Amino acid sequence: MILIKNIDTYSPEHIGIKDILTTFDKIAYISEKIDLPSSNFPETEIIDGSKLKAIPGIIDLHVHITGGGGEGGFTSRAPELMLTELTTNGVTTCIGLLGTDGTTRSMGNLIAKARSLELEGLNTYVWTGSYAVPTRTITDSVRGDIILVDKIIGVGEIAISDHRSSQPSDQDLIHLATEARLGGMLSGKCGILHVHVGDGKNGINPLFYIRKNSEIPFSNILPTHINRNSLVFKQAIQYAMDGGFVDITTSIRPEGNDEVHPVDAFQELLKHNISPYQITMSSDSGGSSPIFDANGNLTKFGIGSPSSNIEILQSCIKAGIPMELALIPFTSSPAKLLKLNGKGNLTEGASSDIILLDENLKIHSVICKGKIMVYKYKPIVFGTFENNK
Structure with a gap:
């Protein structure tokens, strides 16, 4: 699970500052504020989306x-x-x-x-x-x-x-x-x-x-x-x-x-x-x-x-x-x-394929199928034969 906090969100229509919670490969919730329970809740990675933009x-x-x-x-x-x-x-x-x-x-x-x-x-x-x-x-x-x-x-x-x-x-x-x-x-x-x-x-x-x-x-x-x-x-x-x-x-x-x-x-x-x-x-x-x-x-x-x-x-x-x-x-x-249902937008129930852009529109992070692939401008998931050293 991933929780992106306080991010300016484009679905692609502009829907303002939101919190986005992904569960596995789907967007579970998009809300003004999402607070996680303090106990008995699955481990969740939290990303500070302040000064960033979320796009599909x-x-x-x-x-x-x-x-x-x-x-x-x-x-x-x-x-x-x-x-x-x-x-x-x-x-x-x-x-x-x-x-x-x-x-x-x-x-x-x-x-x-x-x-x-x-x-x-x-x-x-x-x-x-x-x-x-x-x-x-x-x-x-x-x-x-x-x-x-x-x-x-x-x-x-x-x-x-x-x-x-x-x-x-x-x-x-x-x-x-x-x-x-x-x-x-x-x-x-x-x-x-x-x-x-x-x-x-x-x-x-x-x-x-x-x-x-x-x-x-x-x-x-x-x-x-x-x-x-x-x-x-x-x-x-x-x-x-x-x-x-x-x-x-x-x-x-x-x-x-x-x-x-x-x-x-x-x-x-x-x-x-x-x-x-x-x-x-x-x-x-x-x-x-x-x-x-x-x-x-x-x-x-x-x-x-x-x-x-x-x-x-x-x-x-x-x-x-x-x-x-x-x-x-x-x-x-x-x-x-192309009839790719659930893709191309940021809405609840859609695929959790999300790009985070910085203020200069550069790619800060990429989430694909609910997994962080790129984080803070660097790839963190590599192909089988890629050199990740």
């Missing part, structure tokens, strides 16, 4: 937990992410996925890594598939994977408008979206088709086609990397205005290639009266960030970092976006869209 743990829906990359040959394969890379950056729930490489990296590998991180203290789920169509699965069926494998919530990241994709037809995408939706309906999961949008000139036009020529609801499709360039972002604004959901990649920053800064993207979407509950933000951490020239030659290579989420959250608030609004794409919006 970050839900990162796009993480290459087994490592991404490979576009520059075998030596460019990114390494697996370790537990503290996620927890020290406030991620308490992550959804793992494969990317370009669905050959040397497998769904079995992805699920095993997700289970490993779960045992080490994180909440984890995965998307089945990879860039390719037909895509990678466990049961030879997207629908079967979602229904039968507890960790799998949808299919992704399926690549469109990218020279690294398998160039799926519009009908291929409709079929995948239908399989995902039906799998979600039969299992009570979100059943989303999570779409990687590349630099190609077609942008997100295939998603407009799906909406026009199928019965798939907007809530079953989520394009990501919509701030990749101004063309894709302009299309994404229209897609969201029509009712669609969009995911901003926090690790995409302007580097002279027409990228749209995540803070600017969020503000522009809000200016178009798009609900923050149609917007999510994710890191693409562990994934490669290759830059290709006009001839398709690799010119630059980087790796997305889990730190990009908290950095962009801080930047949103510093840009004048109210904290309760800035938190939504990282917490309650992905929780709602």
Whole structure:
């Protein structure tokens, strides 16, 4: 049990100075004042929350937990992410996925890594598939994977408008979206088709086609990397205005290639009266960030970092976006869209996934599933193969 005293609490809506009592992996009570009995009461760790802020743990829906990359040959394969890379950056729930490489990296590998991180203290789920169509699965069926494998919530990241994709037809995408939706309906999961949008000139036009020529609801499709360039972002604004959901990649920053800064993207979407509950933000951490020239030659290579989420959250608030609004794409919006019940908010009965921020919005402590993972700026729980000396 953990009792956080006198902490300024955002649920993400601001509810003021509160005491928060967690029991195992749930928030038991939130009240103006919680006094513990002096005797015959379970041992409780008390944290002084004075001068701190409590926010829900970050839900990162796009993480290459087994490592991404490979576009520059075998030596460019990114390494697996370790537990503290996620927890020290406030991620308490992550959804793992494969990317370009669905050959040397497998769904079995992805699920095993997700289970490993779960045992080490994180909440984890995965998307089945990879860039390719037909895509990678466990049961030879997207629908079967979602229904039968507890960790799998949808299919992704399926690549469109990218020279690294398998160039799926519009009908291929409709079929995948239908399989995902039906799998979600039969299992009570979100059943989303999570779409990687590349630099190609077609942008997100295939998603407009799906909406026009199928019965798939907007809530079953989520394009990501919509701030990749101004063309894709302009299309994404229209897609969201029509009712669609969009995911901003926090690790995409302007580097002279027409990228749209995540803070600017969020503000522009809000200016178009798009609900923050149609917007999510994710890191693409562990994934490669290759830059290709006009001839398709690799010119630059980087790796997305889990730190990009908290950095962009801080930047949103510093840009004048109210904290309760800035938190939504990282917490309650992905929780709602992905049907992660009990996550994304600080209410009684919700999951005890809590971040404590200091006055400078730096991460002071992280609680995940009712266990303190980071305390006073330092990780105190480490992955099996991490050096904690």
